[in-house]
Amino acid sequence: MSKMDNFIDVGYSQLTKKNEEICGDRVEIARTDDGVIAVMSDGLGSGIKANILATLTSKIAITMLKNGEELSEVIDTIINTLPVCKEREIAYSTLTIIYTKKTGDTYIVEFDNPSVFYYNKEKNIVSKLKYNTITINGRIVLEAQCHLKENDSIIAVSDGIIHAGAGEVLNYGWEWEHVAKYLQGICLNKNAMMISKSLTNICNDLYNDKPGDDATVVAMKMKKPQVFDLFTGPPLLKEKDPVLVEKFMDSPGKKIICGGTAANIVARELQRDLVMDVDTVTEKIPPICHMEGIYLITEGVLTMEQTLNYLREFLNNTVSSRTIRELEEQNGATILANTLLYECTHINFYLGHCLNAAYRNEGFPQNLQRKFKMVGQIINSLRKLGKIVSIYYF
Structure with a gap:
């Protein structure tokens, strides 16, 4: 472009x-x-x-x-x-x-x-x-x-x-x-x-x-085009971490990271501090974090699932007043949804294939099916909303 x-x-x-x-x-x-x-x-x-x-x-x-x-x-x-x-x-x-x-x-x-x-x-x-x-x-x-x-x-x-x-x-x-x-x-x-x-x-x-x-x-x-880069999920091979982070950071878009493991990879590779924002925690959505040079850092599955719900509602004929009110709140899901809905015109997804051990510890299915299905639904929703989406796998 x-x-x-x-x-x-x-x-x-x-x-x-x-x-x-x-x-x-x-x-x-x-x-x-x-x-x-x-x-x-x-x-x-x-x-x-x-x-x-x-x-x-x-x-x-x-x-x-x-x-x-x-x-x-x-x-x-x-x-x-x-x-x-x-x-x-x-x-x-x-x-x-x-x-x-x-x-x-x-x-x-x-x-x-x-x-x-x-x-x-x-x-x-x-x-x-x-x-x-x-x-x-x-x-x-x-x-x-x-x-x-x-x-x-x-x-x-x-x-x-x-x-x-x-x-x-x-x-x-x-x-x-x-x-x-x-x-x-x-x-x-x-x-x-x-x-x-x-x-x-x-x-x-x-x-x-x-x-x-x-x-x-x-x-x-x-x-004017507004480009964002979103990284979620660690690479299949740990030795690919530096490669992914380098490509992710070299892209000209504003940076979004979804998931604690992905955030820790970037923090480690860039040697930057990761600071939790406790003011954004809710009963359902974990808090966001801050890091130098990164636009937004959220938790992974729970935040992305709620974001997907917001995107789906915007694809319906009418948007409920409840959703409009919720999107005025400040938590990881609302900030991510507002960014995707209102700010970005182009978004590049950097997707890692490694199974996060945290999913097993929390009782999640021991495969990537749920995660990739959800990310795929977010991507499809964004395309239906008129966004230009590119995907890079690691």
């Missing part, structure tokens, strides 16, 4: 219409060599039928765009695949495409979806973009361009967001301008995932926890 590369943070969140088991909106995201493509589609109606229509639309669009097809070909293919509903004279599926390059150059296409929201960090305002109207195979499509600088954002929504609260809390729903005002207050200090989840959480409240329509938010935010 070049030092000049920007990182495009992307996240989305959805609400499913009440009494339906599956959301009728669909989101597809693809990272390319030069940027990120996000496609959001809203299928006609709700439930399984709508989901199938939205899935077809988004899958066709993302696949063709990844293969370098022109927009006109993409739209033409979708129109011919999903014709207009004769009774209601509207498309069977809507479409929003956001293509953001690492340079910040961004291209947006809209077909029957609400206008995207553009957050300009320098002016601290949320506004609409200027659109050009084009006609493809008899259908009117809107297109716009902008340039995202650091901490600028683009947010796309389905009409379930704009109509939130209609007939319930609000007479006419939460209109575009209301959403823009809310986004203006959160875009600067939240990452893409939390922008999208914050918006769907508000909408869910407006719907009184019974969404009257499927609702989707897709957020893209331009960020």
Whole structure:
């Protein structure tokens, strides 16, 4: 990764219409060599039928765009695949495409979806973009361009967001301008995932926890890369300790160590003191430690398991208020989870294969299955959250 590369943070969140088991909106995201493509589609109606229509639309669009097809070909293919509903004279599926390059150059296409929201960090305002109207195979499509600088954002929504609260809390729903005002207050200090989840959480409240329509938010935010290196588990061979520590410390990222054995290896090899922080101990989570040159040191299995629970909840459609409150506390699991969720964009895992004798002493299974399964689940969760993950085994 070049030092000049920007990182495009992307996240989305959805609400499913009440009494339906599956959301009728669909989101597809693809990272390319030069940027990120996000496609959001809203299928006609709700439930399984709508989901199938939205899935077809988004899958066709993302696949063709990844293969370098022109927009006109993409739209033409979708129109011919999903014709207009004769009774209601509207498309069977809507479409929003956001293509953001690492340079910040961004291209947006809209077909029957609400206008995207553009957050300009320098002016601290949320506004609409200027659109050009084009006609493809008899259908009117809107297109716009902008340039995202650091901490600028683009947010796309389905009409379930704009109509939130209609007939319930609000007479006419939460209109575009209301959403823009809310986004203006959160875009600067939240990452893409939390922008999208914050918006769907508000909408869910407006719907009184019974969404009257499927609702989707897709957020893209331009960020500077934040690289972290995480070391857990001793190497399979003790003589590899110096090699692992050297590679771990030579990497340019901020350092995280999970596990007492790993921390002691680094302390021994670097001849640095390891100091326990008793203020961070809780009934369930052991305290963190401090060492010169290391960003965070936590206990291993218990802390990582709780961290995994937090990551999994953020992959759900809504995040509970209980979790939000817990993450404001100061213990090893919350600090690690907040770091992974909010700070890091890239993370390198340095994984040792040696079985820690402490696991046997504490009654843990006498193999690495549990530990590596848990670490693998953390890695998978981080990738689903849009983080760039690399793994190095020792």
